[in-house]
């Protein structure tokens with residue numbers, strides 16, 4: 001499902017509303033076979049729910065349509081991918097996924113902590129701060145991928161004092177992405193009924209995500225992203241994954257758009273393995 005919100009972005013003049021269309025189109029350039037995991041996605045029949053009518057709305061006005069769209073999709077399907085759009089959609093997506101925020105869980109992969117002040121309104125730099133204010137406990141949030149020269153010390157203090165678990169990019173490199181993501185999902189599943197995953201593509205290294213204004217040198221690799229997305233797809237409590245912050249007009253050689261598409265495909269691989277393991281009907 002597309003959620004093409006572009007208003008409410010800290011950097012002006014961006015075209016996030018073109019993200020969903022560009023990701024859908026790029027899928028035509030991929031095989032359905034995951035050689036690493038021996039899985040062919042032809043075995044699933046994902047449904048394209050189209051775009052929610054939020055391209056001309058600011059994050060406040062887009063909130064209800066996204067919450068309702070996500071809720072409605074999850075009432076019919078076990079798992080959902082939401083294509084942004086900017087990162088402001090994460091707040092609404094999380095509300096739509098978790099029946100109550102007090103027993104919801106959020107795994108966010110992002111170069112930034114996204115806890116900017118709320119006094120100037122909702123934007124793509126404060127969805128986590130907004131969710132904390134809405135009642136999502138900081139102890140139910142795991143943040144993976146923050147790194148140097150992307151965040152200020154005061155925002156780090158906000159995240160730490162809220163009790164958010166932080167796994168910086170440096171730690172991903174040292175301990176391996178499979179270990180840190182598996183541990184994050186395991187932990188979240190002990191405190192949450194449902195887990196929402198936010199993939200801000202700017203978590204990738206700048207060279208790999210030129211279409212994200214927020215990407216900086218020193219971010220995660222495409223391998224990290226693919227492994228993380230598959231593990232999220234595999235986990236039975238993960239209901240929704242968003243992929244945000246793609247402005248296709250800034251892309252180079254479709255690199256970022258294709259990174260988004262491989263994230264989508266890898267989540268689907270994990271989801272297919274999940275369905276087989278639990279003997280659920282494959283949808």
Ligand SMILES: [Mn+2]
Pocket residue numbers: 087110111112114124200
């Ligand atoms: Mn972000």
